[in-house]
Amino acid sequence: MTVSNLASIKKVMAELLAGKITSDKSDEELLSWLSDSKVEKAQLPVKIQTYLDELQEMDSDGNERLKLKIKTLKNLPYGVIAKYNQNILEIEEALNKSHYGMDSAKSVILETLQAAKYRGEVKLPFMCLYGAPGVGKTTFLKAIASALTVPIYFINMTGKSPSNIIGTDFVYKNADVGYIVRGLLESKCMNPIFVFDEVDKLASDDRYGSTSDTLLGICDSSQNNVFRDLFLDVELDISQATFLFTANSIQKIPEALRSRLTMVEIKDYSxxxxxxxxxxxxxxxxxxxxxxxxxxxxxxxxxxxxxxxxxxxxxxxxxxxxxxxxxxxxxxxxxxxxxxxxxxxxxxxxxxxxxxxxxxxxxxxxxxKQINDSFKVKPLKVGRIGTVHSLGVFSEIAGKVGDITCRIIPNGSGAIEFTGQMLDEPQDAAKTAYNFIRANYRCFGIEPHLLSCSDFVIHSHNAAIKKDGASAGVVYVIAMLSEILRRPVSDEVAMSGAVELDGSITPIGGVNFKVEACIQNELKKIYLSKQNQKDVPQEYFKSIDITLVDNLFELISLVFDNFDWHCSLCGEKLFKHQSKTANISWLHPNQSKCTYKHHYQDANGYPQEINEIK
Missing domain, CATH: 1.10.8.60 (Helicase, Ruva Protein; domain 3)
Known part of the structure; x- marks a missing residue:
């Protein structure tokens, strides 16, 4: 409002205010008066104005709490609604400019805003961004608020009680408003973005009420239009505000509250x-x-x-x-x-x-260096029976070389025992490896009574450390075959890969750490799943022989020189035949001995497929 416009409204203002201000006021006086809270009082909701009149009739001399209450009620931004930016392309551009990556989280935010737009809404639903400390949850939320052109107010929830959120009863000496009211005052609108930061660190002491229950009420659309701050003791409509949450661990968020929230993971950067x-x-x-x-x-x-x-x-x-x-x-x-x-x-x-x-x-x-020294392996350039180098990852930051040993216990019943603190996943992988060998015992030339009348012990070295994961599946197979067939395995070789019952070798994680560990321990060869090829940095191929394999049959042919393959039906030993055209076949010494699917076609040096000869 300019000074030149004031003359035309003085008379109207004087009539409205019934003489409380007269038209003979100077322009400067009127400007000063217009900035006074009495005009704001004229904009107050009727219930608030009535309540405020009652408070002002009370003796406020020396009563700081009453003064604070009146001042707060006058200054709340009743009816002031910030305009949200609804241009999705602009929001997307702003988020991409401010934050690299986070594609999944960005997609959720943008898709949710687009859906809200079609419903005639502008705000985000109750949503929680969770992830490890430092991944950018706070800065990402600030970027969202900036892109939406709306104020944002953070409330750190570490150790907070309900009174911190909804205020303290006016009767107490140190009573004050809660963070919701403070956020409205600071934002100067009724629809800012409130962020309850680190909601997984809520106060556990609920002697004065549950903070989680307070947040549940705020996240209830049927209740937050009549939100009541205990200090002000009036109903406020906060239904147009956006309420977001952050957490490091979703497991620590109370289940009832978690069920109200849309969970969005902010993954750690690679x-x-x-x-x-x-x-x-x-x-x-x-x-x-x-x-x-x-x-x-x-x-x-x-x-x-x-x-x-x-x-x-x-x-x-x-x-x-x-x-x-x-x-x-x-x-x-x-x-x-x-x-x-x-x-x-x-x-x-x-x-x-x-x-x-x-x-x-x-x-x-x-x-x-500490990890490498603790798990140092010195190759002796010898073959070992029943013991094979395995590979693992320590705390997702360093690789380690270990050993798996298999031993046969005679006069048993085909049972398998685990030692060396092997947890559920490695035990399950070892059982799969054992059952693969049992299912293909004829191919390997194993006498069936050896499996049924013996027990097997799978031992993971460094027994003081718990072992987890299924990446040693290939190690269990090779260690058991080495022990059963008495075929040595070079101690300059290591391997890693999960296995399936059909012999497939599937990819594993931490490949770069595992290869580094092999290089540091001066090993010569490492076997990995072919599906891990993209995970192996090219420079590693110059430092160590890395062989990528598809399945266990191929791995067995490569680990054991001149492996004796047998017919999967009759168990007879096969011999390798190479034709003039370089085609390789695995044949029976006596073709008439086995009449069904007795011709093995080979492409990689092992019996890969069985085809019937007509």
């Missing part, structure tokens, strides 16, 4: 994503902040070293998110700025060696 974010976003911003744009050159190797080193924290636990990476990059720039200043340099090249020299060897390097 190493490549962290490298990209560091190079494209964090470093340019930090370098600009330090005014070092023309003075620094940072190699990709240096960035990658820092990113990789932050996979674990100071106590050796896996570290998620990008927060610690940002801190490390800032420390690096502080060191660089000090060096430029101290040595009067105009340019500085930061390499991996510079980072190690100035910041020290990373905890990750030290931790990996």
């Amino acid at each position: 190493l490549f994503e962290k490298f990209t974010i560091s190079k494209r976003h964090i470093l340019p911003n930090k370098i600009k902040e330090f005014h070092l744009s023309e003075m620094l050159e940072i190699s990709d190797e240096a960035i990658n070293y820092l990113v990789e080193s932050l996979q674990i924290n100071e106590v050796g636990e896996k570290e998620g998110g990008i927060r610690e990476v940002a801190k490390a990059l800032e420390r690096m720039l502080i060191k660089a700025a000090a060096e430029l200043e101290r040595n009067h340099l105009n340019h500085l090249l930061i390499t991996k060696e510079w980072v190690i020299d100035r910041l020290g060897v990373s905890k990750l390097e030290e931790f990996r």
Whole structure:
């Protein structure tokens, strides 16, 4: 409202206010008066205005709580509704600009907003973003609010009680409003985005009511239009506000509350994503902040070293998110700025060696060295019967080489026993391997009574450590066949792969760590599933012989030289025949001995398919 417009409304205002302000007021006086809370009072809902009149009739001298109550009631933004941006393409562009990756979470947000738009709504439903600390949940929510052009208000839920949310009863000496009212006051509208941050850390002490139950009421669309703050003791309509949540662990969110929320996982960034974010976003911003744009050159190797080193924290636990990476990059720039200043340099090249020299060897390097020393394997270049190198991953940050040993106990009943703290998954994988051998005993030339009249013990070395996962399936098969057939396996060979009953070898995780462990332990060969080919960095093929296999029959032919294959029907030993056209067949010494499907066609050096000769 401008001063030139005021003359035309003075008379109307004077009539409306029944003489409380007269038309002889100066323009400046009227402007001052219009900014007073009395005009806001005229905009109050009828019930609020009536209640406020009653409060103002009370003696407020010296009563700070009453003054606070009146002031809060006057200043609440009744009827003020922020306009949400509903342009989905603009929102998507803004989120992609502010956050690299997070494709799954972005899709959920954008699709939900699009659906809400068709329903005639603008706000998001009750939603919880969960994931490891530092993965960007908070900054992502801020980016959402910015894209929607709506205020956002965070409430840290760590140890909070119901009174923190809905206020304290006016009768108490230190009574005050709750965070919901504070958020409305700060946002200056009735439909901001409220974020209940770290809702998995709610106060466990419910002597004064359950915080979870309070949040349930807020998340109930049939109740939040009559929200009551205990301090103000009036009903407020907060139904147009958006209520979002964050958590590190969804298991710790009370089940009743969790069932009300749409859960959206914010997955941890991969190493490549962290490298990209560091190079494209964090470093340019930090370098600009330090005014070092023309003075620094940072190699990709240096960035990658820092990113990789932050996979674990100071106590050796896996570290998620990008927060610690940002801190490390800032420390690096502080060191660089000090060096430029101290040595009067105009340019500085930061390499991996510079980072190690100035910041020290990373905890990750030290931790990996400890793991490697603890699980050190020294190949003796000998063959071992019943014992095979297995591969594992420690805390998802380092590979390790172990051993699996199989032994036959005579005078048994075909039972299988596990030792060395093997948990359910490895036990199940070993049983699958054992049943594969039993199902194909004729192919391997095994006497049936050996399986039915003996017990088998599968032992995982380093018995003090619990073993989990199914990736040692191939190891169990080879170790058992080695023990049964008395065929040695080179101690320079390791393998990893899950197995199916039909002999398929399926992919496993942590391939890069496992291959690194083999190289560090000076092994010569590693067998992996062919389905893991994309997971093996090409540079590793130069350091160790990596053989990718499809199934157990192929693996057996490669591990055991000149393996004796037998007919799966009659058990007779087969001999390998190569024709003039280089086609390989596996044949019976006496073709008349087995008349059904006795011709084995081979493409990879083992009996792969059985075809009937007509």
